[in-house]
Amino acid sequence: MKTLYPLAIILFVGFITSSFESNKNDFTESKKSYDFYFDFVNDSDLVIDNDVLNDFFKRYADLKKYQSKVSALYQNRAYESIWYEDNKITEFGKLLHQKLKVTHEEGLEIEIPYENEIDKIFNSKSKERPSKLDSDLLLSSAYIIYMSQVYEGLDAETVKKTGWMLPKKQLSYETLLDSLIVNPALLEKNDELLFDQYYKLQGALEKYRQIEKDGTWTPIETATPYKDLRPDAVSKTIAQVRNRLFVMGDLQNDSKSDVYDREMMDAVMKYKLRNGFKPNYILAEEHIKDMNTPIADKITTLAVNMERCRWISPKLVKDKEYIMVNVPSFELVYVKNGKTELASRVFVGSSLTKTSIFSGNIDKVVFSPYWTVPQSIVDNELKSKIASNPNYLAEHNMEMKNGMVRQKPGPENSLGLVKFIFPNPEDIYMHDTPAKTLFDFEKRTFSHGCINVKEAKNLAIAMLKDYPEWTADRINKAMDGKEETTFKLPNKVPIYICYFTSWVNESGEISFFQDVYEKDNDLNKIMFQESMAFNN
Numbered sequence: 001m002k003t004l005y006p007l008a009i010i011l012f013v014g015f016i017t018s019s020f021e022s023n024k025n026d027f028t029e030s031k032k033s034y035d036f037y038f039d040f041v042n043d044s045d046l047v048i049d050n051d052v053l054n055d056f057f058k059r060y061a062d063l064k065k066y067q068s069k070v071s072a073l074y075q076n077r078a079y080e081s082i083w084y085e086d087n088k089i090t091e092f093g094k095l096l097h098q099k100l101k102v103t104h105e106e107g108l109e110i111e112i113p114y115e116n117e118i119d120k121i122f123n124s125k126s127k128e129r130p131s132k133l134d135s136d137l138l139l140s141s142a143y144i145i146y147m148s149q150v151y152e153g154l155d156a157e158t159v160k161k162t163g164w165m166l167p168k169k170q171l172s173y174e175t176l177l178d179s180l181i182v183n184p185a186l187l188e189k190n191d192e193l194l195f196d197q198y199y200k201l202q203g204a205l206e207k208y209r210q211i212e213k214d215g216t217w218t219p220i221e222t223a224t225p226y227k228d229l230r231p232d233a234v235s236k237t238i239a240q241v242r243n244r245l246f247v248m249g250d251l252q253n254d255s256k257s258d259v260y261d262r263e264m265m266d267a268v269m270k271y272k273l274r275n276g277f278k279p280n281y282i283l284a285e286e287h288i289k290d291m292n293t294p295i296a297d298k299i300t301t302l303a304v305n306m307e308r309c310r311w312i313s314p315k316l317v318k319d320k321e322y323i324m325v326n327v328p329s330f331e332l333v334y335v336k337n338g339k340t341e342l343a344s345r346v347f348v349g350s351s352l353t354k355t356s357i358f359s360g361n362i363d364k365v366v367f368s369p370y371w372t373v374p375q376s377i378v379d380n381e382l383k384s385k386i387a388s389n390p391n392y393l394a395e396h397n398m399e400m401k402n403g404m405v406r407q408k409p410g411p412e413n414s415l416g417l418v419k420f421i422f423p424n425p426e427d428i429y430m431h432d433t434p435a436k437t438l439f440d441f442e443k444r445t446f447s448h449g450c451i452n453v454k455e456a457k458n459l460a461i462a463m464l465k466d467y468p469e470w471t472a473d474r475i476n477k478a479m480d481g482k483e484e485t486t487f488k489l490p491n492k493v494p495i496y497i498c499y500f501t502s503w504v505n506e507s508g509e510i511s512f513f514q515d516v517y518e519k520d521n522d523l524n525k526i527m528f529q530e531s532m533a534f535n536n
Contacts, residue, residue, distance in 0.1 A: 047133075053071055194314065195313075200508075204302050242267075276329050326500050331345060332430075
């Protein structure tokens, strides 16, 4: 009988080996037995090649559109497992799964195809867990989806259709994956990949969603007809405004008083300054209307501006010096060595002659400039005036030069006493203006597209500090309005013309600005449509 045991063992082992090889061959040929095969192998033994990838995306057809990007991930990592180490899901894999569950924190609602299958990967009690190979490929697909939505945003062509012509950030999924595997914490915050303002808006989004959850954003009621609220006034509306100021953070405490007192005056001023309103204590009907903006709309505004942040490379604001103009806030900042050297009010193009959203490089500063009047203005505005008044050109310090109308240098020149040139297809530039009173308006959309700067002279002084030959006396002389003087900058200064309707400053104050060109609704619709198309 003893001689039968070795034979029996050989036959049994042979049977098992034959079954294993049969299943292995079936996997290679038809790829239908993943679960059986990969229960027997470690993550280091996962076989990932083009045939495997083709079969996976055939079976998980809703992920097919991501095949090329997923394939590039594996090619970059020598076709080895990405999400398993020592036969266990990596910490990065676990963190990615957690982030997939809270995409609303990114101002997005991403539906991941086969989300239930992905959940099973992390459920040890699930009886129908995907094979390790499928799990690896599912997580790689989810990684591409998450990164494209959160870190990259809308594609370049769609972004251009919104009128945003600043250079769009380029994203390498392979390079990003390498860095995240080494340091998974970068998935929580990555200043090298996302413009810092993104994270500030994300904090604001969390705050406003909590306000919505708490139900404290109640309507402010007013009398009809409305009468401006001023200090020392007493009314039910004042108590409601006080509560709103408390909810928004402009007041530390809500006394519930219906008297417009000193404490409320300070809060009103804070509210007005951070939201771009004229700094006074009068609460006009437009301010109450702004405060009554539904909380859901505020949340949408924050999410829309987070999307804009995805398009910007953080490198843009790490330049040695740059100028940023935000159209909705009608403000310019000049930053040098990470410090704001100057801030100025501006006014921009009207709704018919919108200021373009793009970037350029300032290469010239022109003092006491001529203004060559654009032919469109000549045709639409000047011809009729010249026809009715033969002396119109002389009276406005204008002349004909080479068939063009131009205004001579002088204090009344429409460009003021200094302009900043940055070559661009739109033929717009920044300049001074004699119409200083226009800077006192809350909505400053008066130009034909150019950016008019209130502190133009001080901006020129700040920009030329590194050029000793440009002393204050020389700048004053150059700006006497007598003769045009051009200085070509040896070092060009980047300028970014942006469109942010919400912004969080260094102190954490949340600002909401006028959607002067009505771009928010259009972008929100595009985001919604893209989300629907993405999820389908």
